[in-house]
Structure formats: C-alpha cells, structure tokens
Amino acid sequence: MKKAWQETLYAIWMGMAVPGLILAILVMFWEKDKPESNTEPETLTAPVSLSVLVLWPDGVVEQMDMDAYLTGVVLAEMPAFFESEALKAQAVAARTYARKASVTGGKHGDGSVCTDYTCCQAYQSPEEYLEKGGTRDDIQKVRSAVLDTTGYVLTYNGELIEAVYFSCSGGKTEDAVAVWGTDYPYLRSTDSPGEENAAHYSETKRFTSEAFQEALGVALAGEPAQWLGEVTYTAGDGVDTMEIGGVKYSGVELRAALGLRSTAFTITVQDNEIRIVTYGYGHRVGMSQYGADAMAAAGSDFRQILSHYYPGTVLEKCLQEGG
Template structure:
C-alpha cells in the first residue's frame, strides 16, 4: 500500500494540471444558472478577517459518476492529492485557494466536462484523494487535519482579476523562474506572467538530465538526421521564462512545447549538449511552469510569506476575493 501511495503522490506531483477552460474559452458560454456571486475589488488585507465556512456544492466527476460534493470537502481531497502535507501551512492555504479558484472557474465557465465542474483525474483537472483513501494508503490523520484546516481557513476565498475568477494554473517546480501563459498555450493572461521563483532546490525534479542515443533522438523526432548529433543543432530562442521558444534541429525549426512532448521532457526549460553519438538534455523544473509553483510557494512560506503574499506573487495583479453564498 505504501508503494501505491508513493506512486499516487508522484503522479499528483507531476505538475500537469492543465488550464481546463483555457483551450475552450472562445467557445464557452457562461452557464445561465449562476449559483454564486462574486464580490470584487476586495483588497488583500480584507482577508485577514475571520473566515466563515461556506456551504457550496459542486458536481464532481469521480469514478465515472457525477457526485455532488461540498466544495471544501472536495478541496481537502485535492490538496491531499496535490501537495505534500509536510509543506508549510501558508503554502497549503495558497494551494487551497488556487484549487478552489480553478474549480469555481470550471463550474462557471464550463470546464472539460458536461455534467461536472471538474474530475478527479490529475492529468485532466485536479488530483483528488479522499481522506479515507489517504489514510488507507498510509497517510496520517495529522496530515489530513493539517490540510483540512488549511482549506477551512481559506473557505470561500478565490482569486479574481477585474472581477472574474482567474485561470488558476499551477505546477510542481519551475526551476527558478515561471513561464508566461502565452509562451506555453499561446493565450495571453495578464496575471500569468513569468516571475522569479527562488528556493525550489529541494524539489526532486529541480533539474533532470536525460541522455538519448543518436537513433533514440531521431526516433523521438520521427525523422532521420544526417551527420552526427554534434552537428544537428542550430539557433535556439528562449521565452521570457527561460523556456525554449524555438530550436533548430537538422535544418527544421521546432517549438519548445512540441519538443517537450516529443522527447518526454519534464519542462520546456532545457539545454542540449551533443557529441558524436548522443544528445544530453538537462531540464529545469517540472510541469508547464505557468502560474503558481508548489515548491516555490513552500519556499516563500518558509521565509515568512503569508498565503496572500504567495498568491499575489505568482498571480500578479489579482485580488483575493470572497465568494458570496
């Protein structure tokens, strides 16, 4: 069981949370039955007031069925799945707000599912593990309590930009700097810009190195390249977030995001070195690197930042706002 839990945690920490509504924004129609209203323009400081627990239910696709779940109970399972309970309390709170925002935006604007706001698949929407499954897999009650407290301490709180729920993307580790949304998805969001993200070095995938033989590399690209690897690589351009924007290989120009997929890289922030027989690629960070870095959030919390400060750093120009029932 312990091993299964570790594998689940690893999957959850893949940092692969994708912007569910992002790809469908143009075609998305606002749902007519708005169940909540959003108060706008509340300054960050206002959130220091005591938080009342909100009663909101959301339809969640779990195990092939749509179930109505109380929002904060669902979010407890999301944070259990998405972030180690050993992370700082303020990082857990930041994660809770981001997961709540992601969920409510999907609920309002239409996410990837017809009858549900979100699903429990980490590769599609957000990871989720129920407290009972977490305990059965070897997790402790103390961890569950710690995470539930972080969710309840931020109950009802979401991030907005100009009155709208933001596209609250997040990921595991940036490698030191986050990425512009436009560089990864082509859509520009004023609050999803590249920012510094120091202190992530303890992350398992802060840097990774992968070595391809010449033929493995050619096979990943789906083409034969002439000469030896040392002569394959031409001009590389970079994004503001330090990712590869484009890279010339064998006379063709590839997008960094496409290379990440083709080569199975942990991020688009990578460097290549090549010799006569092989290609060595070193990546920084893990995930799409857009929005909040989970390891960066923890590093900020260690240094004394509050969850509001963490959120204001990773989603610049946004407001911490309270949902109205």
C-alpha cells in the first residue's frame, strides 16, 4: 500500500513538475526572443516620486512634483478631448523632456524647464484651466493619463531621448536633420495618417508681391511668376531649399520670414498674388499630437504610439532622482 501511495505522489509530482519545467523553458526562450524596443520593465513595488524644477515667468525657480507639473503641461499642450492613450503618450514625451533637462541642465543650464511653449513646454495649472472654461472631468482625465504612466520615460542606447513633439504633420513627420541640422536615429520622417480633420492640417496664406518682398527683405525685378525657381524637398515632404529671385533659401528660413505654420508648403502665383499652402503645424519632428490621437482612435495604445513616432526607443520606468 505504501509503495502504491508513493508512486501516486511521484506521478502527481511529475505531472506538475514536468509541464512546469517545459513552461519555464518556453518562457525563457520567449524572453530571449522578445524585441528590445519598448519592452515592459519589471513589475515595480517602489512608488515613483520624481520632482522637477519649474522656471516660472517671473524668474522664480520652484521644485514641483513631476506628475503635478505634467498634468499642467498636458492640459496646456494637448486638447483634453483627445483619446486617453494619446494623452498618455504626451505625458511620457513631456516627462522625458523634463527629465532630460534635469539631467543635462537643459536650455536654462540649471536643469529647470520654463513654461514657454516656444522654449520648453507650456503649462497651465488646473485652476487656470477651470477659469478658462475647462471642466473637472477634463482635468481628471489628464491627471489619470499622467498617473497611469508615472515614471515612464523614453531612452535610446540608455540615454534619455530628445522627446520633441508638435501639433500636426500634414501627413508625414520630418527628419530632425532637415530642421535642426543634427541627426537623431529616432527622429526620422515617418507617415502620420489620419490627421485630415486636425486644426491647421492645411492653410492658405496670400501675399501681395510687395508684402512678399518685404517679408523676405528683398526687392525683386520682373513678374512674381518669374521669381520662383528650383525647389528641393526633404524626406518629410518639407521644402529643403527654394530659389526665389535667384537666391536659394532654406525651408526653415522661409517659414520664419513668411510666418508659415510649417516648412511643408507650396508657392504658386495667381494674378501677381503669391499663394502659399502649408501642411501641418509646427517643426514636424518627433510625435505628431493629432497623429497620436488618430492612432489612439484606431486602437493603438501609448506604447505603440511612442514607438511609431520615436522608433527604436525603449520605454523605461525612472524610479527616482538620478535614475
């Protein structure tokens, strides 16, 4: 009887142990084959508590809780009616930007981030948001997106990335090198479909021939139709160079001089009027906010959105200061 009992126990043990062992081996191989990009970090038990130095418009630098700061950034940088996964992607990009400033010194040299969107990142406090007609539900939705991604930052080769973003690409994002002259492997042109309903997807601007010359600071002879020469384009369908009146301008120069929404534009002349149609809004490098919203509406989560706009980057959880 004793032997039969032992055999039964042995059979039960083998019945559990052998499939367990096989499963363990399978998991081991699966882990090994998993792509490195955007891998899920280990489950965390420690709470994430990051802070950020905020440079206010009056020049005061204040230390703030990172996620409280990010709630204000997302409220200011992205419409709260956007999909939650797009808001999460925005929160991760903004957190990465702030962490990078903290680690490298940032644009202000002291690790702080200011609240000017043309310099660092825009910020609107929940109180200001309510005063301007926003709702508590919006604030809660944005806060949840920030807290759901708490600690998450994007890295490339172990370094925090330049997590740049903009409003709308017009269909395709731009190479960083085309705009800033520096190449980043994760900031290269990519398709950005579904933005057609975005504000400023395309815009037409008209100049008289006089206003056009004034904007460029030149006096051109002949008919406007004869001023326009050869055009070259960037990988992101932006204007790389354009010849006007025999002078070669970069797309970036023309965008600034003519006050265009982006470097993706066409110029035509009709009845001596110069007509410029621009596509997208912003520098068009990195994550398109309207594109992120379109991806989220089509079912992508924030990880997929981030790996689309910042290819090859890894999502990591930054646990503490200096982490």
